Amino acid sequence: MKGKVRVVIADDHVLVREGIRKLLESDDNIELLTVVGDGQGAINIARKNAIDVILMDVNMPGTDGIVATQVIKRESPSVKIIALTIYEDEKVMEMVKAGVSAYVLKDVAGSELIDTIYRVMEGEIVIHPRVANRLIEEITRSEQEQDEVKLTKRERDVLALLVKGNSNKEMADSMFISEKTVKNHLTSIFRKLGVKDRTQAAVYAIKNKLVSED
Numbered sequence: 721m722k723g724k725v726r727v728v729i730a731d732d733h734v735l736v737r738e739g740i741r742k743l744l745e746s747d748d749n750i751e752l753l754t755v756v757g758d759g760q761g762a763i764n765i766a767r768k769n770a771i772d773v774i775l776m777d778v779n780m781p782g783t784d785g786i787v788a789t790q791v792i793k794r795e796s797p798s799v800k801i802i803a804l805t806i807y808e809d810e811k812v813m814e815m816v817k818a819g820v821s822a823y824v825l826k827d828v829a830g831s832e833l834i835d836t837i838y839r840v841m842e843g844e845i846v847i848h849p850r851v852a853n854r855l856i857e858e859i860t861r862s863e864q865e866q867d868e869v870k871l872t873k874r875e876r877d878v879l880a881l882l883v884k885g886n887s888n889k890e891m892a893d894s895m896f897i898s899e900k901t902v903k904n905h906l907t908s909i910f911r912k913l914g915v916k917d918r919t920q921a922a923v924y925a926i927k928n929k930l931v932s933e934d
Contacts, residue, residue, distance in 0.1 A: 724751040725841055726770060730762035730788065731755075731777040731804065736826060740775060743830045750837065759788030766792045771799050773837050778805040778815060786814045793819035800840040812851055816919050822846035823919075843887040845919045869912055869930065878905040880931040883922045 727750055731737045737755050744752045753769055756762050760783040762774055774792065778785040789801050802822040803815045815823060821840040824833065825848050836846045871879065874895075881891045888906075892899045906918070915921045925931050 724749055725837060726751050726753055726772045727837065728753050728762060728765050728769075728771055728774045729755045730757075730759060730774060730780070730785070732757045732780045733777070736777075740833070743833065747834055750834075759783030759785055762788045763791050766796055766799060771796070772841060773800045773802060775833075775837075776801050776803055776820070778803055778811050786811060786818055789815060789818035789820060802836060802840060802846075816923070817916070819917065820919070823851050824848045825850060839885070843918075844885045845882075845922055846885070847919065847923070869928070871909065871912060871930070875905050875909050875912075876931065878902060879909055879921065879925050882906070882909075882918055883925050883931050 727744055729737055729740050729744075729752070731740070737757070741752060741755055744750045753771065754765055756765060758780045759776075762776060763783065765771065766774070776785045776789055780788075785803060789803070792799055792801065797819075800821040801819065802824060803820040804824060804826055805811075806826045812823060822836050822845065824836055824846065828836075828848065839846050877895060878891055881894060886894065888899050888902045891897075891902045895902070906921075909921060910916065913921055913924050915924055
């Protein structure tokens with residue numbers, strides 16, 4: 721990872737914003753660009769600046785985190801968005817579908833939040849354990865059944881590494897294949913599972929026990 725990670729905080733609670741601000745400013749490898757209080761503010765900043773990560777509160781007045789994430793990911797797909805909330809609410813799947821790279825609760829330790837920022841920058845997905853059940857419940861509503869999924873052994877190997885949080889490079893190194901081949905496998909996996917991204921693929925795989933839990 722080259723240079724500092726450029727981060728924006730979007731949260732309508734002043735105390736939360738300031739707490740996260742102090743945390744991020746304590747890390748020399750993170751550059752906090754600004755702090756905003758709603759989703760529209762995040763959209764405006766993303767349109768004017770090169771941003772790596774946005775810490776996005778889910779529930780905000782006016783333009784909430786879901787709408788802001790949808791707009792930002794459509795206009796700037798490379799921006800990593802980490803969803804933040806104080807509880808496991810019904811908007812979890814909406815945020816996942818909008819394209820977040822991580823979903824964490826605000827009561828996580830500061831070191832864990834910092835670690836999440838670095839992990840999403842490496843292409844990983846991060847889902848707080850207490851959020852997993854909500855996601856699984858949502859996935860069960862999908863019309864696609866497990867027996868319809870026909871993955872090759874190679875694709876199952878890639879999926880297993882994805883669930884463990886491996887980046888494309890780590891998968892390539894572990895399987896002795898190129899990153900391009902990994903990307904091709906992922907594209908095929910997403911299509912067969914009927915999902916749009918790594919987060920949805922991981923949740924689907926866990927729910928349907930497509931990979932070993934070892």
